[in-house]
Amino acid sequence: MSDDQENADKTHYICQTYIETKPTKGRPAGLKIDKQFQYTTEAEASNRAERESLLESCAGADAYMIVEDAGSGEVSAPTFLARFGNVPESDDF
Numbered sequence: 001m002s003d004d005q006e007n008a009d010k011t012h013y014i015c016q017t018y019i020e021t022k023p024t025k026g027r028p029a030g031l032k033i034d035k036q037f038q039y040t041t042e043a044e045a046s047n048r049a050e051r052e053s054l055l056e057s058c059a060g061a062d063a064y065m066i067v068e069d070a071g072s073g074e075v076s077a078p079t080f081l082a083r084f085g086n087v088p089e090s091d092d093f
Helices: 042-055
Strands: 010-021 030-039 060-068 078-085
Touching: 010 078, 030 042, 030 078, 042 078
Parallel strands: none
Antiparallel strands: 010 030, 010 060, 060 078
16 A cells, blocks of 8 residues: 555544433433444435434434544544434534
């Protein structure tokens, strides 16, 4: 493998689902990450997020992409591709 291939950025497409949490002593109700799925294309992540959001147990789902710098391992902020149902504000990421 050449150095260029080893140092190439890698894009990750992710579907992330949320469930609602009930209020507890000292904590308000909110959302919690439930499942994460990684895909090779934007369409796959978006389609899965839409399907998952339709499930009764799912409060909402996001499809987003992040870019990983292969050299440093640093990851970019998420770029949202699709958002369904009850999801956190994008500023919460």
